[in-house]
Each structure stands twice: as structure tokens, then as C-alpha cells.
Amino acid sequence: MRSRLGQAVHTALEKHLPEKRLFLRSDEETRFIRLKPEAQLAAWAGGTLFVGWTIVATAILLMDSIGAGNFRAQAQRDQLVYEERLNAISGERDARAVEAAAAQERFGSALRQVSMMQTELLRSEEQRRELQTGLEVVHATLRNTMRDRQSVQAEYDSVLASLEENGTAGLPGQGDQSAGTVDMLASALATTAAERDMIAADAEFAIDRAAELELELRLLDERNDDIFRQLEEAMLVSVEPLDDMFRAAGMNPDDMISAVRRGYSGTGGPLAPMQFSTMNGEPDADTLRANAILGSMDRINLYRIAAERAPFVMPVRSNYRFTSGFGQRWGRLHAGADFAGPIGTPIYATADGVVTFAGWASGYGRLIKIQHEFGIETRYAHLNQIRVEVGQRVSRDDRIGDMGNSGRSTGPHLHYEVRIGGNPVNPLIYIRAGEDVF
Numbered sequence: 001m002r003s004r005l006g007q008a009v010h011t012a013l014e015k016h017l018p019e020k021r022l023f024l025r026s027d028e029e030t031r032f033i034r035l036k037p038e039a040q041l042a043a044w045a046g047g048t049l050f051v052g053w054t055i056v057a058t059a060i061l062l063m064d065s066i067g068a069g070n071f072r073a074q075a076q077r078d079q080l081v082y083e084e085r086l087n088a089i090s091g092e093r094d095a096r097a098v099e100a101a102a103a104q105e106r107f108g109s110a111l112r113q114v115s116m117m118q119t120e121l122l123r124s125e126e127q128r129r130e131l132q133t134g135l136e137v138v139h140a141t142l143r144n145t146m147r148d149r150q151s152v153q154a155e156y157d158s159v160l161a162s163l164e165e166n167g168t169a170g171l172p173g174q175g176d177q178s179a180g181t182v183d184m185l186a187s188a189l190a191t192t193a194a195e196r197d198m199i200a201a202d203a204e205f206a207i208d209r210a211a212e213l214e215l216e217l218r219l220l221d222e223r224n225d226d227i228f229r230q231l232e233e234a235m236l237v238s239v240e241p242l243d244d245m246f247r248a249a250g251m252n253p254d255d256m257i258s259a260v261r262r263g264y265s266g267t268g269g270p271l272a273p274m275q276f277s278t279m280n281g282e283p284d285a286d287t288l289r290a291n292a293i294l295g296s297m298d299r300i301n302l303y304r305i306a307a308e309r310a311p312f313v314m315p316v317r318s319n320y321r322f323t324s325g326f327g328q329r330w331g332r333l334h335a336g337a338d339f340a341g342p343i344g345t346p347i348y349a350t351a352d353g354v355v356t357f358a359g360w361a362s363g364y365g366r367l368i369k370i371q372h373e374f375g376i377e378t379r380y381a382h383l384n385q386i387r388v389e390v391g392q393r394v395s396r397d398d399r400i401g402d403m404g405n406s407g408r409s410t411g412p413h414l415h416y417e418v419r420i421g422g423n424p425v426n427p428l429i430y431i432r433a434g435e436d437v438f
Contacts, residue, residue: 013037017044086321096435128220139210145199259374260302260309308396309373311350311427312434315380315416316403318345323413326426335424336379336417343384343412345403349394350378350430358386364415365407368400377422381415382407 017037247253316339324338349370356377357369366383384404394400405412418427 013041017041089322090319099435124220124223128217148199257302257306260306306374307434309352310376311372311378311418311430313348313350313396314431315339315347315350315378316341316345316414317348320345320414326424326428333424335419336381336415337427338413338415339403340411340413341403343402343404345412345414346399347380347383347401347403347414349396349398349400351376351396353378353394355388355390355392355394355400358388358390361407363408365409366401366404367407370394370400375421377419378427379415379417379419381417382409382413384412 014037017040019034019036318341320339320341322337323340324334326337327334351370351372353370353372355368356371357367359367361367361381364379364381366381366386368380368383368386368388370378370380372378380401382404383401383406385402386400387402388394388400403412403414409415416427418425418430
């Protein structure tokens, strides 16, 4: 059976691969090598496998080389894009810093202008009160003058009537006395006429003066209204960005204002309402507007106090590179933001507070914790040097340490956290909220 199968295979192969002989001739003899169909098939199969393996290996090497080249090119492109993005972020940060400085300058200028306007308003109000008092005096004088004039006129009319009724003729033994009486009456009448003319002139002057005072008072009211309007616009422009800043940070402005006011309530607050009315009745419209402006100034002052106690500024002021943000990273929560820079870069407190921890803390390395008001805590990790002590009270912008590479860190950077009630929140929320104000 096997020989028949082998013979059939040999016959089939011989049709396509006939037997061949390879002759090897020398000077003395001639030899040949017989190449059977089976040997030729084995040679063809081996050659084919070798060529195929060579082609596949070459293709794999070429693909690997091309892939590596593409990967390096892509890595270079990504690096260029990343560097351009970093440069853009750095430029945007510098622009934001310039804008923040300009905004702070505008805010200071607005406060100075508000103070000047308030002084001018108080001066104008004092002048108005003086003019109003003067006008009341003029009216009282005019009333007294008119009353005196009427009294003199009545006396004059009475004397004339008496003369007309009695006369001086036909009175026996009283000629000289009657003549003296007539002279006295004539003199009194002349004096009365002169006083009457003087009173009339005084009354006319008083009326003219009253008209002038009323015009001046009206102009002064218009000027006060213009000052009030400018003050109200300045308050609106100053208060709205602060409201937006606290709301952007997820904080209720009214709650923060109430908390700050409770701490500064010994004398009723930094600014007390005024009473411009000269009467004991209900306050007038100017009083209400002035008190509303003072209330806005009080709110701005309380905002300033609150802003110094909340972390609205950057902990790093020198050149840095933002390397990692808040959120999930490698399956774990990255509870802060990372700012990379050279070792020794100054680190600053972002708000007023008290140092509650300053030392080594496992993966944090050298760590500083600062407790602020409103239940806010900030953390500064991986420091190279700590410049504060536990229990020390620090202010915003105080230098508290130096950037380093301590703890579980891959390079020099600051790990910065903001926690509210012990729970971490994104610190960039506060930093971005304060960029337009500070």
C-alpha cells in the first residue's frame, strides 16, 4: 500500500518536476548528481520558506522603523504644541496679572474718587443747610417787616382820622397847644412815611434775595443730584465685580458679609448711616440716597476684609509651569493643583490665617497647613524649606516657604490645595475668580 502511494506521488511530481542530473566533470572523470522530484520539491519548499521568512522579517523591521519614526515625529509635534500652549498660558497669565494690577488700581482710584465725592457731598449739604437757614431767616425778617409796616400804616391812618374829626379850629384857649400838636403830628407822619419807605425797600430787597437764594438752592440740589448719581454709578461698578468674584468661588456673598460684620460690629460697622434732615420727621430722598451709598461703601469695605481672608490669589508669583490640575489622575483624586519651578522659588500665603501644621507629612513631604476664616484651609506641599511655625498668624502675600522636591514627587513643584470643611475643592476656582479683582 505504501509503495503504491509513494509511486503515485512520485509519478505526479515527475510530471511537474522531472528528474534532473547535475554533472560534475574533472580532468580524470565525470560524475553526476541525480535530483529526484522529491528532492527538487524539498529544495523549492525550503527556498520558498526562506524567501517568505526574509520578506516578512524585512516588512516587520520596516514597519517598526516607520512606526518608531512616526512616534518620534508625533512626540516632537506634541512637544511643540505643548510648549506653544505653555507659552500661551504664560502670556495669558502675565496679561491677567497686568489686568489684575490695572483693576486694582482702578478700584483704588474709584475708592479715592468716592471719598472725594463724599467730602464734596457733605460740604454741599452743609452749604444747603446754611442757605436753607438763611432763607428761613430772610422769610422771618420779611414777615416781621410786613407786620411792622402794617402796624405803622394803621397808626398813621388812626392819626389822620383823629385830625379829620377834631381839627384845630374853634378850640378856645388851645391855639398854641394845637399848633404844637399839629407840628408834632406832621413830624411823626414824616418819620412814619420814611420808615414805611425803608420797610418797603427792605421788603423788596428781601424778596429779591429770597429769589436768589431759591435759585442757588435749586442749583445746589441739581449739583448734589449729579454727585449722588456719580457716586451710585461708582458703587455699582465697584460692588458688582466683587459679588461676581464670591459667587464664582461658590460662596454666598451675603453670608460672608454677615460673618465679617459680626466680627466688626463693636461700633455698628466701619461706616454708620447719616441723617441729613434738619427736621425730626421721616428722612428725605437725599438722606435715603446718601445712606444707600454709605451702605455700598460699607459693603465694599467688608468685601475687602473678606477677600483678604479667602484664597483668591496665586501662591507662586515667579515664573512657573502648570503641570497638573484638580481631578482624577491614575484612578485616584488629585486633590490640588501643581505648579512646577526651580527649587527655592518663593511660596506665598494666599489669604490671612493661622498656621496649624508645619513639618513632614508622608507623601506630602514638607507641608504647611493654614486655617482661614469661613472654614477654609490651604495646603502647600513638597517644600524645600518651611519659613513659618505652628500657631503663627500670617497675612496674604507673606512668604511662608520655598518650592522643593520633598516627599512623593517627580520633580521640583508646589502641590497647592484648598479645602472647605475638610473636603478638597479645585483651587483654580478661587484663583480665577480673583483674577479680575486682584
